[in-house]
Amino acid sequence: MPVVNLTLIDLPGLTKVAVEGQSDSIVADIENMVRAYIEKPNCIILAVSPANQDLATSDAIKISREVDPKGERTFGVLTKIDLMDKGTDAVDMLEGRAYKLQFPWIGVVNRSQADINKNVDMIAARRREKEYFSSTPEYRHLASKMGSEHLGKVMSKHLEAVIKSRIPGLQSLINKTIIDLESELSRLGKPIATDAGGKLYMVMEVCRTFDGIFKEHLDGVRPGGDKIYNVFDNQLPAALKRLQFDKQLSMDNVRKLITEADGYQPHLIAPEQGYRRLIESSLISIKGPAEAAVDAVHAILKDLVHKSISETAELKQYPSLRVEVNGAAVESLERMRDESKKATLQLVEMECSYLTVDFFRKLPQDIEKGGNPTHSIFDRYNDSYLRRIGSNVLSYVNMVCASLRNSIPKSVVYCQVREAKRSLLDHFFTDLGKKEGRQLGTLLDEDPAIMQRRLSLAKRLELYRAAQSEIDSVAWSK
Structure with missing residues (x-):
């Protein structure tokens, strides 16, 4: 009958007293x-x-x-x-x-x-x-x-x-160890490819993983994207409300701009040039909140890039690639910010360059209802008349503000958020295609300690899987 291997340890017999030549202990x-x-x-x-x-x-x-x-x-x-x-x-x-x-x-x-x-x-x-x-x-x-x-x-x-009797416990221990080893290997990432094509594929895969995480933040799968809506729903309206149009349309300022617009010859019917100057000087102040909305969304997108990079486990594996991806993403966001700022400010300038005629066509009718449709040329600058002009301009500016409150977010989303989702790393990918194997290798500069750790874990995993197979075969045979 065959027997299993036993390790025999022949221990000395217990003694009662120390004999001559032996220590007391x-x-x-x-x-x-x-x-x-x-x-x-x-x-x-x-x-x-x-x-x-x-x-x-x-x-x-x-x-x-x-x-x-x-x-x-x-x-x-x-x-x-x-x-x-x-x-x-x-x-x-x-x-x-x-x-x-x-x-x-x-x-x-x-x-x-x-x-x-x-x-x-x-x-x-x-x-x-x-x-x-x-x-x-x-x-x-x-x-x-x-x-x-x-x-x-x-x-x-x-x-x-x-x-x-201990096989179930051994199986459980080995299975848990295998799961732990596989989990750590997964955290450490895949080993670096040796050829240029393999390295390029690895870099692209890591970048796609980062890009996917970034999009998840924007789409609400991960937190952070809701901050952009907060800019449009709270920050921008609050900034528009803080604009002090009443000071811009004070009696003194209205009189000043109206008279300056008339020049040497007072207006005969309605101070059209005066209206334009008052409206333009008021609307131009909307550029500040518009630029602030663009910058706020840019800051949020930039923060989401940093979060996405920290949440991309593969980028922790390659410090140089992490720096390059971060730099490329931020650079893209800055280009998008500049385009967004240009487009958003153009919305304000459009409102300044062309007034909504229908709004002012109603003004004479409103005056007639007041019972004082005409004014003498010589009393066109009295307080009631100037107050009426200021009120009309304020109504028009408020109408434009309400319109821009809706159109500015659309411009920002189109130029920044939408573009960030579509082409955040497009320029980086274009540059990658021009790099050689050695240049790609510098991006995949993994810590030698991590490489050694991965190799050690892989060997241990192989041994544990072999042990798992052996123990499973013994368990089933019984």
């Missing part, structure tokens, strides 16, 4: 050394006791009982059975009547010193051992359960039973 040193081995839960204890001595005084049994009180891994072994005094035997001990253990006692007959001196080999010694137990009347009924060979089989069977 020899007793404690030996006991501590023995305990260091037999306290391990995976250790099978062979408590060896000579048959020609009283088991009650056996140090091996005493210390075994201390570390293994339930006797789940302790096996009693009786030696020197053949050296017992005539008229005595070890049957009571072997059958557990003298001292019972959880597992049956096993008797062995080893080679004597004379046998060792005569170079009697182990095969012959095992044969003589079998003959002793089978031919001795007292032990004949126990012969099949005695001897070193039987001891080896018992140990092997016990070890197999222990291993089998």
Whole structure:
């Protein structure tokens, strides 16, 4: 019958006193050394006791009982059975009547010193051992359960039973370790490709991952994109409300601009040039909130780029690539900001350059309803008349503000947010296609410690997978 591999550790016998030449601590040193081995839960204890001595005084049994009180891994072994005094035997001990253990006692007959001196080999010694137990009347009924060979089989069977009972736990531990190793390998990223095409593909894949995370922020999958809406819904309207048109349209300022627009000849019917100057001077102040909205969205997009870079695990692997991607993304956002600012300010300038005629066509009708449709040329600059002009201009400016409050966000989204989603790294990709393998390699400058760590993890993972396969095959075979 084949047996599994066992590691046998022959520990020294416990001593009571230190003899000449030994240190005073020899007793404690030996006991501590023995305990260091037999306290391990995976250790099978062979408590060896000579048959020609009283088991009650056996140090091996005493210390075994201390570390293994339930006797789940302790096996009693009786030696020197053949050296017992005539008229005595070890049957009571072997059958557990003298001292019972959880597992049956096993008797062995080893080679004597004379046998060792005569170079009697182990095969012959095992044969003589079998003959002793089978031919001795007292032990004949126990012969099949005695001897070193039987001891080896018992140990092997016990070890197999222990291993089998612990297979589920081992499987769980190995599976968890494999998951942990795979997870860490995933965090470390793939190993760097060696050829230029492979390196370019790796860089592109990392950039696409970053770009996808950035879009998720804008689309609401990840937090941050809602801040852009806050600019349009709160910041821009609040900034427009803070514009002090009433100061711009104060009585003194209206009189000043109207008279300056009339020049040397006062207006005859309506101060059209005065209206235009008042409206333009008021509307031009909207450029400030419009530019602020563009800059605020730019700052948010820039912040989302930084967040996306920090959330892209692959970019942590390559510091140079992280710097390049960050620089390329911010540069693109700055180009988009400049285009957005140009387009948004053009919206304000459009309102300044062409007035909505229908609004002013209604003004004479409104005046007639007031019962004072005409004014003398000489009283065109009185307070009531100028107050009416200021009120008309303020109404028109408020109308334009309401319109721009809707059109400015559209311009900003079209020029910045939409373009950032569509072409954030387009210029970077164009430049990548022009780089050679060596230049691409500088972007993939992974830390050597990470490379070594990945190699070590891969080897460990291979070993654990092999162990998993072996243990699974044993589990299924049983």
